[in-house]
Amino acid sequence: VIVYTTLLYVLGKARDLKAVEFIFEEMKKECRPNVYTYNTMILACRRANMVGEAKIWLQKMKEDGVQPNIVTFNSLIDIYGKLGTVEELKMVKREMEVSGVQPDVVTFNTLIAFYGRHKMVEEAEAVQREMEVAGVQADIMTFNSLLSLYGKQGMVDKAEMTWEKMVMAGCKPDTTAFTLLMSLYKKHGMVEKAEALQKNMLRAGVQPNIVTFNMLIDSYGKSGMVEKVKSVQEEMEMAGFVQE
């Protein structure tokens, strides 16, 4: 089962839905798909932008007597958040409650990310409060999603407050967090803060990754700072990234 599911996962990532369905049928001849398998199928639909299909798989899974778990619901919420409507999203949430599955930190993070994409600051903050009420500890994803949202909205104060909260919560900012905040500072021409942050990052032992470098290059490129672009490229090479 694991072998088949892994295979389905790979094919799903490659957006080869035809192959995915074929393998699924083959698999059923030999063994019984489990909750992982169905979750993988739903994921494959998401990548193929097929919202309706996802719902069909949920149906099939229930008919098979496989109980949807927290990952199933989180995946569905993500699908509807990205491709569907708010109404559908709420339906999934209701179904989740009915099934007696408690929302976890990923559920909340997904919702915050969803509202973030739609620049719905109020709603995102409401989710955050809901989270506190439910006694769910915010994690790095939560904070990063919020940073991203405030970044898009140009709400520097809020972003900094989020950063403080993150540190106070004992949550170590990761590469993504540093990249987000640096990007925000740069967009607002706060070059000194951005550079100070970059130093902090190194001091904290957080490694820049490919995204960090791309962001820096993009940012310097837009400002016409050719020399800076070059120095970033050198740093990249030193860090062992291959230029394309």
Add this chain to the structure above:
RNA sequence: UACUUUAUG
């Protein structure tokens, strides 16, 4: 170390 959520393009 089989499945879900965040940053650049």
